[in-house]
Amino acid sequence: MAEAGCSTVEGSLTQEFVVPSHVQMVKGLMAEFAERHGSAGRRVVLVTSGGTKVPLESRTVRFLDNFSSGRRGASSAEYFLDAGYAVVFLHRHRSLYPYTRRYAGVNLLDGLRLEPAAGECAPARVVADQESLPGIAAVLQRYQEVKVAGLLLPVEFNTLSEYLHLLKAAAQALSNMGSEAMFYLAAAVSDFYIPASEMPEHKIQSSEGPLQLSMKMVPKMLSPLVKDWAPKAFVISFKLETDPGILLERARRALDTYHHQAVVANVLDTRRGYVVVVTQDHATELALTAAEEQARLEIEEKIVGNLVSAHSNFILQQD
Numbered sequence: 001m002a003e004a005g006c007s008t009v010e011g012s013l014t015q016e017f018v019v020p021s022h023v024q025m026v027k028g029l030m031a032e033f034a035e036r037h038g039s040a041g042r043r044v045v046l047v048t049s050g051g052t053k054v055p056l057e058s059r060t061v062r063f064l065d066n067f068s069s070g071r072r073g074a075s076s077a078e079y080f081l082d083a084g085y086a087v088v089f090l091h092r093h094r095s096l097y098p099y100t101r102r103y104a105g106v107n108l109l110d111g112l113r114l115e116p117a118a119g120e121c122a123p124a125r126v127v128a129d130q131e132s133l134p135g136i137a138a139v140l141q142r143y144q145e146v147k148v149a150g151l152l153l154p155v156e157f158n159t160l161s162e163y164l165h166l167l168k169a170a171a172q173a174l175s176n177m178g179s180e181a182m183f184y185l186a187a188a189v190s191d192f193y194i195p196a197s198e199m200p201e202h203k204i205q206s207s208e209g210p211l212q213l214s215m216k217m218v219p220k221m222l223s224p225l226v227k228d229w230a231p232k233a234f235v236i237s238f239k240l241e242t243d244p245g246i247l248l249e250r251a252r253r254a255l256d257t258y259h260h261q262a263v264v265a266n267v268l269d270t271r272r273g274y275v276v277v278v279t280q281d282h283a284t285e286l287a288l289t290a291a292e293e294q295a296r297l298e299i300e301e302k303i304v305g306n307l308v309s310a311h312s313n314f315i316l317q318q319d
């Protein structure tokens, strides 16, 4: 699709996507977060994570969704925190979350044990079972350090509309940080939607026969983000394909269209172990070796390491 101009993006955002009632309040929180960490000399990264839900009815019974678990975003947020960044974590409601993601498959009640009470009147003690929750003490300690230091600002979205408006608000809230702000756009955002004006109010009836959908293109947010909302920031987008043969060409096309700093290109089936970081001058392959996979290393550690040093170089070039 031809890229929509910035005024078109702005226009369709306000006309066709319902503005969430809390967007101004959240924008204020993000601006205050950026101001606090910026004045402490800390860089801030906005990590987007998870898929988007596209409703088919305005009183939504059915919606279109996608595969994204939010693991890339949640694990990357942890590595950014370890690298000294403060993180705004714009994530899909109930997608994976930093630190708790490690126990996503565990039934909480299987991970806890009851120990006898210390005295007759004292309640039984609840203890974490280290076998069901491996590494829990270290993970809990790090989670609490991050929380006490106020280094992680979680912001939730559910629908596509919420995502789009909150991304714009985040970009504007972080723009005062200039080149010290990074945008790491790992969320899998729908390319298609049904405008509110064309959406049936009530549940679509199967008695009316097979369903035919006509969907519009979602406005490309990268364009106004890079040009207008946060023009000095270091911006990373992600590109997912299922056909490895077209991956690099698509990533380069995105860079040529939006003029941001890098695209992390990945293929659905191999995304946990292999990505290519594409910039104007280079295509850097990052991969986990068999030994690293065995040791449960994560590709996000390499992606974040690569981008943190690229961000440092970018900041130096702006001076």
Ligand code: PAZ
Pocket (backbone or CB within 6 Å): 050, 067, 068, 069, 070, 071, 072, 073, 185, 186, 187, 188, 189, 238, 239, 240, 241, 266, 271
């Ligand atoms: O969320 P997850 O860990 O299951 O998957 C990560 C990902 C594939 C959604 C991400 O790496 C990505 O490529 N996001 C952008 C997708 C796209 O719009 O092309």
